Amino acid sequence: MTDIAYRPATSDDAAFLRRMLAEAFNWRGDSDFDPAVLNRPEAAHYIDGWMTATDFGVIAERSGHPAGAAWARFLPASDRGYGYVADNIPELTLAVAPEHRGNRIGPALLEALVDQGRRLDLPGISLSVEDGNLARKLYQRQGFIVVGRDGDSDTLLKRYRP
Ligand SMILES: CC(C)(COP(=O)(O)OP(=O)(O)OC[C@H]1O[C@@H](n2cnc3c(N)ncnc32)[C@H](O)[C@@H]1OP(=O)(O)O)[C@@H](O)C(=O)NCCC(=O)NCCS
Structure with missing residues (x-):
């Protein structure tokens, strides 16, 4: 679609990223989802203090308004995320606002984030x-492969080099 634009995320995007984190945690779209879940450490660490020196991300805007986001953050073994692989591999979060889904915004965000990671010369993104x-x-x-399993989730990794 021609009215969709993609730009790097900035520190001003914290509130929108929090909205997108809620979408990622509530990907099934449960109407009784409790946003307080985002205050728990296992959710909050994906967004707290955005944006740190090593955070990076992409925002999709539709007609000038944020419509979706993909971002990556390094979480160490001592504060590991659900998709933890290694301290030097950041963990990705991706979500598109419900009213904008089905327009290939998600794949475009993912590709743009993977490109950012490649330019940073990272070993991978998980x-x-x-x-x-x-x-x-x-x-x-996008070339992610399964490298682990935890409960009813898989850990996926996109490697940039063998
Ligand atoms: C997963 C997600 C990012 C995909 O983004 P998107 O911009 O809708 O991506 P696409 O447009 O390629 O649509 C993805 C699929 O959903 C289908 N779809 C179409 N309309 C849709 C709609 N209104 N709502 C949801 N899905 C739709 C598409 O047909 C497509 O399937 P296909 O690839 O077989 O054609 C988005 O659905 C989302 O934000 N989900 C909730 C958060 C989430 O799950 N994040 C990932 C956590 S690991």
Whole structure:
């Protein structure tokens, strides 16, 4: 679509990223989802203090308004995320606002974030995806592979080099 633009995320995007974090945690779209979940350490550490010196991300804007985001943050073993692989591999979060889904914004955000990671010369980017989430298809198309399993989720990794 011609009215969609992509730009690097900035520190001003914290509130929108928090909205997108809620979408990622509530990917099933449960109407009784409690936003207080985002205050728990295991969720908050994906966004608290945005934006640190090593955070990076991409924002999709539709007609000038934020419509989706992909971002990556390094979480150490001592504060590991659901998709932890290594301290030098950041973990990705991806979500598109419900009213903008189905327009290929998600795949474009993912590709742009993967490009950012490549330019930073990272070894890879990882994430966790629960069983049944159609986002898995996007990740596989982008070259992510399963490297671990935790409960009902897989850990996926996009390696930039062997
Ligand atoms: C996963 C997600 C990022 C995909 O973004 P998107 O911009 O909708 O991506 P696409 O447009 O490529 O659509 C993805 C699939 O959903 C289908 N779809 C179409 N309309 C849709 C709609 N209104 N809502 C949801 N999905 C739709 C598409 O057909 C597509 O399937 P296909 O690839 O087989 O054609 C988005 O659905 C989302 O934010 N989900 C909730 C958060 C989430 O799960 N994040 C990942 C956590 S690991």
